[in-house]
Structure formats: C-alpha cells, structure tokens
Amino acid sequence: MFNVRSSSYxxxxxxxxxxxxxxxxxxxxxPTLAHGLDRVxxxxxxxxxxxxxxxxxxxxxxxxxxxxxxxxxxxxxMKFVPASQDPDLWELAKNHDARYIGSTSGLxxxxxxxxxxxxxxxxxxxxxxxADFAREPNTYAYGSRVPVTSKLVYQDxxxxxxxxxxxxxxxxANSILSELGIxxxxxxxxxxELFSRLTRSMPETDPEEFRKREAYYYSKTSKLLMRSQLDxxxxxxxxxxxxxxxxxxxxxxRRDRLNYVENSGYLIKYSQGLFESFERxxxxxxxxxxxxxxxxxxxxxxxxxxxxxxxxxQIFGFQxxxxxxxxxRLFGSxxxxxxxxxxxxxxxxxILDAATTIFPNQTLRMTFETLEGQHTMYAWIxxxxxxxxxxxxxxxxxxxxxxxSFLNGQLVVHPIDYDSVRSGSDPVECQ
Numbered sequence: 532m533f534n535v536r537s538s539s540y541x542x543x544x545x546x547x548x549x550x551x552x553x554x555x556x557x558x559x560x561x562p563t564l565a566h567g568l569d570r571v572x573x574x575x576x577x578x579x580x581x582x583x584x585x586x587x588x589x590x591x592x593x594x595x596x597x598x599x600x601x602x603x604x605x606x607x608x609m610k611f612v613p614a615s616q617d618p619d620l621w622e623l624a625k626n627h628d629a630r631y632i633g634s635t636s637g638l639x640x641x642x643x644x645x646x647x648x649x650x651x652x653x654x655x656x657x658x659x660x661x662a663d664f665a666r667e668p669n670t671y672a673y674g675s676r677v678p679v680t681s682k683l684v685y686q687d688x689x690x691x692x693x694x695x696x697x698x699x700x701x702x703x704a705n706s707i708l709s710e711l712g713i714x715x716x717x718x719x720x721x722x723x724e725l726f727s728r729l730t731r732s733m734p735e736t737d738p739e740e741f742r743k744r745e746a747y748y749y750s751k752t753s754k755l756l757m758r759s760q761l762d763x764x765x766x767x768x769x770x771x772x773x774x775x776x777x778x779x780x781x782x783x784x785r786r787d788r789l790n791y792v793e794n795s796g797y798l799i800k801y802s803q804g805l806f807e808s809f810e811r812x813x814x815x816x817x818x819x820x821x822x823x824x825x826x827x828x829x830x831x832x833x834x835x836x837x838x839x840x841x842x843x844x845q846i847f848g849f850q851x852x853x854x855x856x857x858x859x860r861l862f863g864s865x866x867x868x869x870x871x872x873x874x875x876x877x878x879x880x881x882i883l884d885a886a887t888t889i890f891p892n893q894t895l896r897m898t899f900e901t902l903e904g905q906h907t908m909y910a911w912i913x914x915x916x917x918x919x920x921x922x923x924x925x926x927x928x929x930x931x932x933x934x935x936s937f938l939n940g941q942l943v944v945h946p947i948d949y950d951s952v953r954s955g956s957d958p959v960e961c962q
Contacts, residue, residue, distance in 0.1 A: 552832070553627055553749035553756065556619050561746045561764040561773060562720040564837070566591050568849060571837065572765055572774070577809045577850045583800060593723055595845050600710045604731050608713070609742045613637075615684040615691035620758055623749060624689050629756035631683075631883055633692035635827040638757060638879075640679035640899075641692070642826045645875045645882075647671070647901040648908040649934055653946035655817050656860050661803045664814055670903070672819035678900035682915060683886065685894045690887060695896060707791050707843060712778040715839055715846070719776065720763065748773070748831045752876050754884075759831030768834045774851070775828055775836045777820075779812055784843055795844040809848060812840055817860055825857045829872050863948065882932065886912045889928050908932040 563569070567590060571578050580595055581588050588595075614620055614634040624632045654669040680695040718726055727733050729741060746761040748771075762776040783794040801808040816824075816838075824836055835853035839846055858868035886895055894915040901908040910930040917925040936943040 551751050553623055553751050555747055555749060556622065557744060559744045559746035561761045563764055565720055565722055566594060568719060568837075569765055571849045572768060572851045574851070575856075577802065577840075577848050579848045580846055590849075594718070597711065597718075597841060597844055597846065598714065598730060600707070600714065602730050602732065603710075603714045604729055604735070605710070605713065607729055607735060607738075607741050608717075609745060612745075613691075613693055614758060615682075615686075615693040617758070619747075620691075620749075620756065621686065621689070624756045627751055627756060629689070629751055630754040631690050631692065631880070632756045632758070634758045635760070635830050637681060637692040637694045638830065639823040639826045640694070641681060641879060642875045643675065643822050644679060644899045644901045644908055645878050645932075646822065646871060647676075647903075648906070648932060649871065649874055649878070649936070650862075651906060651936075651944075651946050652903060653862075655821070656863070657814065657817065659860075660810060660814060663803065663805050664810070667805075667814065668818070670818070671822070672815070675819045675822070676901075676903060678898050680896065680898045683883070683895040683897060685892060688892075690883070690895075692883075707788055708778070708780050708784070711780075711841070711843055715778045715841070716762065716776050719837075719839065748833075750830060750832065752880060754880050755876065757830045759827065759833070761831060761833070763837065770834055771832050773831065773833045775824065775831070775833055777824065777836045777838045779816060779820075779838050779840050781812060781840065781842045781847075782806075782815060785815070791843050795842045797842055799840060799842075799847040809840060809850070813850070821857050821861055825854065825861060825868070826872070826875075828854050828857070829868075878932070878934075882910055882930065885930060886910070890914055906933060 564572075578589055580590055581592075614632055614637055617632075617634075620632050620634075623629070652670070655671070657664055657667070657669045682693045682695045684691040684693050717729055721729075728736070748759045748761055750757050750759075761773045764771075764773050766772045768774065780791075781794075781797050781799065783797045784791050787794055797807070799807055799809060799812070801810075803810040805811060828834075828836060833854065835851060835856070838850045838852060840848050840850070855865055858865040862868040862871055886897060889912060896913050896915050898911040899908065908931075910932060911927055912930065913925055913927040919925060938947065
C-alpha cells in the first residue's frame, strides 16, 4: 500500500520539441534478411510461408519448423545491455548534455500511458478489417494498459530509465516468447549453415564469432537521450532503410504461455476470420502492441516492422507493416502521429524533472498509470533505497497529470476523427 506523502498537479503549457540525431561512438553492422524474405518488404499483404491451397512453399521449407529453445546456444551471443549499464550511452549523454537516458524497452511503456492521457483514449481504427470484426472492441487490450514501473537510476548528475521487473512473473515458460524471438531473429537473418553454428548440436569453434557489437540509433530531445537497437536494414526502403523484427505468437500462446506446448497445436489456416487467421493476429496486435511498436520505430527512426507469425513450433507467414500504416490505425495520420510523439516526449521530460526535483540526486522508483476512461495520469514516485529504521516510513509522492487540448482555439473534450478535420468539415468525435 502506498504511503502518499503529498499530491500535486504538474502544469505544463505548450509542450513541443524536436528530436535530433546523435552519432554513435562506434560503427556496427546492421543485419539484413536472408532466404529471399526481403520481397515481403515491398508487398502490403501477408506472405504465407506455405500456401494452404496448393501446399507449395513460398520460401524455403527450412524456415517452417522452429528449433526448441533448449537447442539454441544463447550464451554464444552478445548479451543485451540495459540503458543503465551501457557505458556508451552514459558517455553520449555527457557529450550531448542529456540529463536523462533510456532505451526503447524502458521508454515505450511509459510513453503509452502518457499518450492515452493526451489522446483521451482515442480508439483504434479497425475499419480496414473484415466484417467479422465489426462488433469487436476497438479499444486497447487490457494487458497493454497495466501500470508500468521503472527505476530512474542516478549516476553523476544524470538518470537512466530502467524497467523495474521486480514484480514480473519469471520462469522458463513465461519467457518462451522472448527467448524464441531471439532464435527467430537469428534464423531470419542468417543462412542455414551459419545459423547452425548457434545450435548446441554444433560445437563452438570461435567464441567471438557472434559476440559482435549491436547496431544502435541514438536521438535526443532537449534533455532525453534515447537508444534504439537496429534489427535489420534494406537500402531500398525509404529513409534510413532500417526496420524492426517482431515475432508474434498466436493468440492461445500469448494468453497461456505456461501451456505453450499444448497450445502449439493451434494453427493459422485462413487469411481472414475471427480465429485461426492472420487477420485475428493483426487485430490483436493493433490493440496490444501497435502503440509500443510505433514508439519504438519512431525512436529508432525506422520505416516499419517485419512480423513473423508462429505458434512456438512452426512459422506460418510474414508481413511488413510500415510506420505509416501504424500511424493511420493509431493516430489517424502521420502528421498527428508526429505531433503526438513530440508531445509525449515533452511531457515525459516534464514529469522526470518534477520527480528529480522532489527527490534529487538519488535513484528513484516510478509507477505510471492512466485509467481507462479517465483524464488523469498518476505517477507514484519514491526513493529506491530508504533506511526506515533511521528515517521512518519511506515517502511516496503522487503526481496527478492532467491535460487540455485545443483545436482551432476550441477546447477538445473527446478524441477527434482526423478525416473530418482533413476534409474541412466540423470535427467529428472518434467512434
């Protein structure tokens, strides 16, 4: 139970800032897709790995069956370095006078809660889906709306945003999706012979072969330096040509990871439909992951995401989803998405400033929550280390963050359908 020492309103007016690119300290190679998968990037539809009608393979049959995580030698890879433990990120922060640092994994959850506050829970645009989903919810999934807890790790006058996983359920079964995600990332970007050297059936010959420096993209706002890992690259794509690799487990796997072996019997059999379809997985992804993915792509200045759909035992197909497509589903347009991204980052900076003013020069624990249907975001702040025997009960401060939005000088109470604004008619509330 929180001991709320005080409650205050954080007032921030006319937030707006432009993020800037920051050159990395070291060059690193960005992977590319193997097995002819690059053609997925230039087709807006799902590619079946094996055509369900003719049973003809559109890609190498080798890609269909997944190895188990026990067969993969994770220790041969470079370990993930959290933002708070990344010496390059701390050095760049010092060089560019950034007060805060963070990576996509630590930022996207917090940014989602801030966006829900700013947008007043704008619904997701599901109108592109088939009639099967006409009566399905277009709100954000419950699992994506849970409170987010992070640590603000203090070091030499600067702070690193670090996900606090103290309360997460841990265990082999619960981590199946993240662990198989690592397997599939390597499988999709390495030729079979090279990938085989990451399996336990092949002895390790060169300990440094796969322990290479990861490629990162850095960007900075006025006070926040952000790091994004670059998964893949194709020079034919717009902009930087980079994109994220995402592996998407089917619905029963996501909802019951502890029984993933039994649930691996669930197959994708159709292109459309409420169940056993790619459309179902896309619909769930819009509600539970698109917002997080969009922020990650924007932080990394990437073009989109490459998705591999699977059931932990086999891969069914692939899809490339551009940033623009996610923008339309979530925000209404890329222009609205750009504005939302800048506003979210500006408000995040303001909240971090408030927290570090209340408890200066120390590591903090922060919990963020925006309740559905409400127009207030709560941020609970407390010192990470506190001697209760010496100083009494640990203090906790609750910030109540509220916003007001205006369109053409008029107060906006509900989310607005961007199409009505673009057509020049009076703004219409999103349904």
